[in-house]
Amino acid sequence: xxxxxxxxxxxxxxxxxxxxxxxxxxxxxxxxxxxxxxxxxxxxxxxxxxxxxxxxxxxxxxxxxxxxxxxxxxxxxxxxxxxxxxxxxxxxxxxxxxxxxxxxxxxxxxxxxxxxxxxxxxxxxxxxxxxxxxxxxxxxxxxxxxxxxxxxxxxxxxxxxxxxxxxxxxxxxxxxxxxxxxxxxxxxxxxxxxxxxxxxxxxxxxxxxxxxxxxxxxxxxxxxxxxxxxxxxxxxxxxxxxxxxxxxxxxxxxxxxxxxxxxxxxxxxx
Amino acid sequence: xxxxxxxxxxxxxxxxxxxxxxxxxxxxxxxxxxxxxxxxxxxxxxxxxxxxxxxxxxxxxxxxxxxxxxxxxxxxxxxxxxxxxxxxxxxxxxxxxxxxxxxxxxxxxxxxxxxxxxxxxxxxxxxxxxxxxxxxxxxxxxxxxxxxxxxxxxxxxxxxxxxxxxxxxxxxxxxxxxxxxxxxxxxxxxxxxxxxxxxxxxxxxxxxxxxxxxxxxxxxxxxxxxxxxxxxxxxxxxxxxxxxxxxxxxxxxxxxx
Numbered sequence: 001x002x003x004x005x006x007x008x009x010x011x012x013x014x015x016x017x018x019x020x021x022x023x024x025x026x027x028x029x030x031x032x033x034x035x036x037x038x039x040x041x042x043x044x045x046x047x048x049x050x051x052x053x054x055x056x057x058x059x060x061x062x063x064x065x066x067x068x069x070x071x072x073x074x075x076x077x078x079x080x081x082x083x084x085x086x087x088x089x090x091x092x093x094x095x096x097x098x099x100x101x102x103x104x105x106x107x108x109x110x111x112x113x114x115x116x117x118x119x120x121x122x123x124x125x126x127x128x129x130x131x132x133x134x135x136x137x138x139x140x141x142x143x144x145x146x147x148x149x150x151x152x153x154x155x156x157x158x159x160x161x162x163x164x165x166x167x168x169x170x171x172x173x174x175x176x177x178x179x180x181x182x183x184x185x186x187x188x189x190x191x192x193x194x195x196x197x198x199x200x201x202x203x204x205x206x207x208x209x210x211x212x213x214x215x216x217x218x219x220x221x222x223x224x225x226x227x228x229x230x231x232x233x234x235x236x237x238x239x240x241x242x243x244x245x246x247x248x249x250x251x252x253x254x255x256x257x258x259x260x261x262x263x264x265x266x267x268x269x270x
Numbered sequence: 271x272x273x274x275x276x277x278x279x280x281x282x283x284x285x286x287x288x289x290x291x292x293x294x295x296x297x298x299x300x301x302x303x304x305x306x307x308x309x310x311x312x313x314x315x316x317x318x319x320x321x322x323x324x325x326x327x328x329x330x331x332x333x334x335x336x337x338x339x340x341x342x343x344x345x346x347x348x349x350x351x352x353x354x355x356x357x358x359x360x361x362x363x364x365x366x367x368x369x370x371x372x373x374x375x376x377x378x379x380x381x382x383x384x385x386x387x388x389x390x391x392x393x394x395x396x397x398x399x400x401x402x403x404x405x406x407x408x409x410x411x412x413x414x415x416x417x418x419x420x421x422x423x424x425x426x427x428x429x430x431x432x433x434x435x436x437x438x439x440x441x442x443x444x445x446x447x448x449x450x451x452x453x454x455x456x457x458x459x460x461x462x463x464x465x466x467x468x469x470x471x472x473x474x475x476x477x478x479x480x481x482x483x484x485x486x487x488x489x490x491x492x493x494x495x496x497x498x499x500x501x502x503x504x505x506x507x508x509x510x511x512x513x514x515x516x517x518x519x520x521x522x523x524x525x526x527x
Contacts, residue, residue, distance in 0.1 A: 055399050084401035095396030109400045112407075157400075 008033040008165060008197045009054060013063035016049060023049050024060070025221030031165075031214075036191050036198040038212040038229075040205070042243065045218055047201035048092070051167045054199075055089050056080045068164060085113055088158035092170040094150040096142040096157070102129070103138040106156045113161060128156040131193075132186060148179035152186065159190055165197045166190070172204040180204070184211050205244050209233060217243065288485050294405050295413050295484065302410035312411045316377045317419030321426065323376050324369060328360075328427035331368060332436010335359055340445050350451035354459040356437035361460060361468045365428040367516050370475035373420055374508035378483035381412050382504040385487025386497035394488075409488060413480045420476025421469055428468070432456070467523045474515055479508045 009031035016024040023046035031037045039047050052058045053065055056072050065072045070083055096105050106125045110116060116124070129135040132152040142150055151171060158166050168187060172180050188211040191198040202208040209215065209229040217225040217232065217240055225232060225240050232240065241247075259269035302309060339355040385408060388394050394404045430436055441447040483504045490500035 057395065057398065081401045081403060084399055087399075089396075089399040091392045091396055091399075093392055095392040097393055097396075098391070109402070112400070112402045 006033045007031060008068055010066045011063065014053070014060050014065070015062040016046070016053065016058065016060050022221050027218065027222050029216060029223070031197060031199055033197050034195060035213040036188060036200065036211055037214045037216070038200045038202060038208045039216045039218060040202060040208060041218040043203060046221065047218070048169050051089060051169055051199070051201055054167065055087065056083065085161065086163055087165045087167065088163040089167045090154050090158045090169060090171060092173060094154040096150055096153055098142050101139055101141050102134065102145070102153050105142070105153055106160055109157065109160045124160065128160055131190065132156045148175055148183070151175070151183055155186055155190065159194060162194055163196060165199065168198065168200045170202055171200060172202055172207050180207055187211055291485050291488065292481055295409055298403070298406040298410035299414060301406050302414055305411070308411045309414060312415035313419060316381065316412065316415040317423060320373060320376045320419065320423055323372055324423045324427050325430050327368060327372055328430030329435035331364055332356060332360065332431030333440045335431070336437040336440035340441060349447055351455055352441045352447050353437060353452035353456040356441070357432050357456045357460050358464060360428045360431045361464050365431065366424045366468050366471035366475055367512060369424040369427045369472065370420065370479060370512045371509055373423060374479045374512065375505055377416065378479045378504045378508050379501045381416070381483040382487040382490070383497060383501045385409065385484060386490030386500045389488065389490050390492040390497055409484045413484050416480030416483065417476050420479065421472040424468065424472035471516065471519050474519060475512050478511045478515060482508050482511065
């Protein structure tokens with residue numbers, strides 16, 4: 001499991017459930033420092049939950065979660081906030097503050113956590129916005145920006161404090177091909193330029209594999225496969241091939257478990 | 271029977287959660303007070319923007335009280351006491367209670383909807399992940415703004431009802447009650463305790479409405495119906511709480527007389 005000795009994140013025997021639904025059933029993960037690691041799998045499999053567990057928003061039912069040596073589930077509220085200053089989570093919908101404009105959104109973490117003078121904050125914000133190509137959109141409000149622009153603003157905000165780890169939750173979902181390429185290149189570029197560690201949760205196969213150093217595929221609450229992007233592409237495992245090729249049926253069934261169709265229609269199902 | 275037990279348990283659980291949340295909000299108050307700009311924005315949104323409805327309502331309530339009071343008092347030749355009737359009714363009861371009900375509908379519902387939508391669109395989770403405590407950054411300033419604004423709005427309501435457009439306009443200007451008698455009777459009969467009791471009530475109501483509003487918004491389900499339910503709950507629960515608390519406070523205040 002230990003694919004490198006320099007792991008920023010080490011998760012062992014992760015168990016987590018929402019009510020009766022088992023999300024993780026003894027999964028192990030290692031995320032290497034300075035690399036882009038992807039966690040892939042079908043929708044609803046628990047990818048976002050994994051990010052929230054690493055961010056301390058959910059506590060696992062069992063197992064250990066260590067990030068840079070910090071035992072995340074054991075953190076108290078105050079310690080948790082200190083820990084979170086060193087990481088960033090980019091939400092699927094951007095989670096931009098709708099009553100602030102683009103500039104103020106990116107400046108938000110700087111103003112909250114630093115005592116920098118406003119002139120320096122302005123310079124830092126413009127540098128981050130330049131990196132994502134939106135320096136010219138600084139005065140717009142989130143609702144005036146397209147979905148792709150909102151993701152890029154969220155990118156800029158996520159890296160405003162130069163975090164040790166950036167977690168991206170479905171960064172490519174719902175984007176047109178051009179935006180998708182832009183966003184994928186940005187993830188890679190920001191990771192390498194800032195020397196941070198990136199974790200991408202996604203089900204956009206091609207783009208994610210293109211920019212990832214290492215990939216985890218999860219299924220049924222466990223790690224179904226892992227390896228470099230090339231190893232995953234070449235895999236002969238049927239369930240991996242089904243996922244990568246987007247086939248509707250296979251080892252992962254198209255239909256959710258249900259009573260027999262005829263009996264259901266006839267009203268005979270229990 | 272088991273259904274009844276479920277309801278009682280759910281109520282107690284909700285009350286417990288609301289109490290813990292109240293403690294968290296109170297603990298966040300000092301840090302929110304250190305950010306006057308943020309606080310001023312919320313006082314403007316919650317208090318200043320509620321002024322129009324308070325001024326208009328206060329005026330009409332004062333006018334109605336004057337008309338109704340005059341009809342009764344004039345039969346006993348006591349129309350010069352009109353000022354006292356309007357003033358005591360407004361300062362002791364109608365000012366704080368009606369202001370609080372209007373405040374719950376205007377500002378309480380807005381605060382709940384705003385915080386609830388922030389929850390539904392992951393803005394609160396986003397803040398948490400940026401190591402910014404939403405209770406300090408979002409909830410506490412709105413709570414303080416409600417706490418501060420309510421007594422001031424109740425005072426404005428009373429001034430409008432008694433002195434400006436309400437009782438004075440109808441009683442003195444329209445119905446011809448002597449202006450000197452109108453004011454001197456108020457001066458003689460309305461005691462400091464009456465005003466103080468009104469202030470206490472408006473502070474209690476302001477605290478209750480603000481607490482309910484921020485709690486409902488913060489714990490709204492992150493769906494459109496969840497936010498809608500939370501907003502409705504704020505108005506319904508605030509209104510019931512205001513009326514129940516008014517009864518309790520009035521009972522204690524009369525006991526003290």
